[in-house]
Amino acid sequence: MTPQQRLNVVLELVSERGNVSIADVSDALGVSTATVRRDLNTLAEQRLVTRTHGGASALGSGYELPLQYKIARQADAKLAIARAVADLVAPGESVGLNGGTTTSEVARMLGRSERLHVGSDVPGVTIVTNALNIAYEMSVREHVKIVVTGGVPRRQSYELVGPLVGASLRDFSIDTAVLGVDGLSAAFGATTVHEGEADASREIAAVARRIVIAADSTKLGRTTFARICPLSRVDVLVTDLEPSREMAADLAAAGVEVVVARNA
Incomplete structure (x- = not known):
């Protein structure tokens, strides 16, 4: 999985669940907590998620992923x-x-x-x-x-x-x-x-x-x-x-x- 693909997965997890912890994402993706922390910081800098203590949350209940970040899970x-x-x-x-x-x-x-x-x-x-x-x-x-x-x-x-x-x-x-x-x-x-x-x-x-x-x-x-x-x-x-x-x-x-x- 490329770094961009990983960011896409992280972003979709946040969008679907509303809130995620670093441990949740680490378990889901099989990557280190340090990697997840960097990814969440990157997404927060791009104003795609809100960084929280120990994780991240979606920007709002009606948040919609931009098309370029949507993963074709299906x-x-x-x-x-x-x-x-x-x-x-x-x-x-x-x-x-x-x-x-x-x-x-x-x-x-x-x-x-x-x-x-x-x-x-x-x-x-x-x-x-x-x-x-x-x-x-x-x-x-x-x-x-x-x-x-x-x-x-x-x-x-x-x-x-x-x-x-x-x-x-x-x-x-x-x-x-x-x-x-x-x-x-x-x-x-x-x-x-x-x-x-x-x-x-x-x-x-x-x-x-x-x-x-x-x-x-x-x-x-x-x-x-x-x-x-x-x-x-x-x-x-x-x-x-x-x-x-x-x-x-x-x-x-x-x-x-x-x-x-x-x-x-």
Whole structure:
């Protein structure tokens, strides 16, 4: 594990648990307490955690990890989900993508797809996104046409938010919106942790003929702060494991098709 990877693990532990001790992190990572102490000091200097006596705490109860520090703990699952989502897209379609680790993998799969590469003069797929990192990475793909919404960027996620998102999408018609979420439940539908990102995702969904939720199984049955849309608005859920019996019943009642992605 590289020092940066170790810092990422430490930061995610703090974010998940709220508070950690030096001994907790040392046991979890199998490194010395001196190393953990240095790592916590480094993260505190970057204002990513609050240093406490004998450990560290998250900056607040609603703290969100910046995208560049998020670890793909479900990396294999997200790759499988991305492949399955790409298989749902036909050549020539337009796809709306919000930001996040899963949708970033979806964009990469769309960009690599030979099936969608229909010709040098015709876009194999048009990606409409409010995520600056996705737009930047896909801009070099000759068969991908990139359309970026307006808005103000959030440093944590590289997503553009604000009223300019909706204003720039008003005259569009998107075939499929692929949305990454932080939670999906029967009671609150698709949710995320930040209200501005929820608004932007809702604007993308509003101009799409089909809404696909790309979410690993850890998001199912979970509710976070800001609602994107109710479960009844979702057409397809692509996930990595069969949902629980209760969740499966809720999805069926809402008319949501479930696609379980398999690792290649």
